[in-house]
Amino acid sequence: MNHFFSIDQLSQSEIMMLLKLAKKYKSYSPNVDKKIFGANLFFEPSTRTKMSFIVAQRKLGIDVLDFNESVSSTKKGESLYDTARTFEAIGANFLVIRHQSDRWMDELKDISIPIINAGAGKSEHPTQCLLDLLTIYDSFEQFKDLKISIVGDIKHSRVAHSNIKALQKLGADVYVSAPPGLEDDKLKTPNITVDQAVELSDVVMLLRVQSERHIGKNETKTDYLEKYGLTKLREKRMKKNAIILHPAPINRGIEIDSTLVECDRSRIFNQMENGVYVRMALMMKLLQDWGVLKHENVIEERNAIL
Numbered sequence: 242m243n244h245f246f247s248i249d250q251l252s253q254s255e256i257m258m259l260l261k262l263a264k265k266y267k268s269y270s271p272n273v274d275k276k277i278f279g280a281n282l283f284f285e286p287s288t289r290t291k292m293s294f295i296v297a298q299r300k301l302g303i304d305v306l307d308f309n310e311s312v313s314s315t316k317k318g319e320s321l322y323d324t325a326r327t328f329e330a331i332g333a334n335f336l337v338i339r340h341q342s343d344r345w346m347d348e349l350k351d352i353s354i355p356i357i358n359a360g361a362g363k364s365e366h367p368t369q370c371l372l373d374l375l376t377i378y379d380s381f382e383q384f385k386d387l388k389i390s391i392v393g394d395i396k397h398s399r400v401a402h403s404n405i406k407a408l409q410k411l412g413a414d415v416y417v418s419a420p421p422g423l424e425d426d427k428l429k430t431p432n433i434t435v436d437q438a439v440e441l442s443d444v445v446m447l448l449r450v451q452s453e454r455h456i457g458k459n460e461t462k463t464d465y466l467e468k469y470g471l472t473k474l475r476e477k478r479m480k481k482n483a484i485i486l487h488p489a490p491i492n493r494g495i496e497i498d499s500t501l502v503e504c505d506r507s508r509i510f511n512q513m514e515n516g517v518y519v520r521m522a523l524m525m526k527l528l529q530d531w532g533v534l535k536h537e538n539v540i541e542e543r544n545a546i547l
């Protein structure tokens with residue numbers, strides 16, 4: 242694997258290999274018998290992605306170089322390239338980057354350590370996609386012909402953009418349900434109503450309303466839940482074994498009725514847990530592909546704890 246910028250880089254079999262490896266890591270953690278430094282460069286807020294990368298890194302025995310953008314030299318005008326190049330120079334073995342630009346990776350072509358995309362503007366969030374896939378796989382053990390609806394702010398969602406590509410590659414039937422003004426006209430995916438979505442889907446994947454990316458109109462409509470979200474009445478019309486996903490953070494009472502966040506169908510907190518395992522699998526694969534880790538550097542530990 243080259244840098245991990247897009248879910249599109251992975252074939253169907255590579256995705257399945259990573260999911261199976263992540264599943265193995267639920268019961269044991271391999272440990273890296275070598276000094277490896279991983280730098281987490283987050284230029285946008287994050288709780289889940291950043292912290293689950295850190296947990297994954299510590300479980301593997303990787304030393305974490307934590308970067309706090311608000312007190313970094315980016316405040317003196319240092320560019321993303323110079324920041325990345327600095328971490329490379331001081332000995333980071335790989336970088337994990339989240340940035341508000343859709344194409345931040347374009348300026349990092351000359352960085353010669355592996356880079357993982359932890360969120361790029363509105364374009365891609367491929368590690369979120371992997372954890373969503375693992376959560377679906379945990380429930381259904383396959384993807385072919387599953388009906389999956391992605392519901393909400395499609396236009397601003399890097400999660401939707403990564404998931405649509407991957408789920409179609411894996412053979413699922415993907416639908417989107419976007420409120421007026423939040424559609425992405427470039428997508429060919431069928432657009433259905435939320436009422437159709439709850440009735441036909443095996444997986445209802447809700448998206449956060451990304452108010453911070455809504456240029457010029459910051460209000461979230463008070464009737465959003467009733468018109469476009471997952472209400473208690475809509476949940477009752479879901480198929481017997483259908484599940485609910487949401488990448489979080491959640492706007493409770495807007496995308497989803499607050500009482501449904503932890504209902505039996507909800508896999509929202511399972512998604513977060515799975516984030517640790519898919520990120521462990523991805524980092525191990527990337528570091529081995531780049532020759533940073535050799536087979537003999539990996540000690541397989543049973544029941545390893547953080």
Ligand code: CP
Pocket residue numbers: 286287288289290291360369488489490
């Ligand atoms: N789902 C997700 O990316 O959450 P964070 O923004 O908290 O990392």
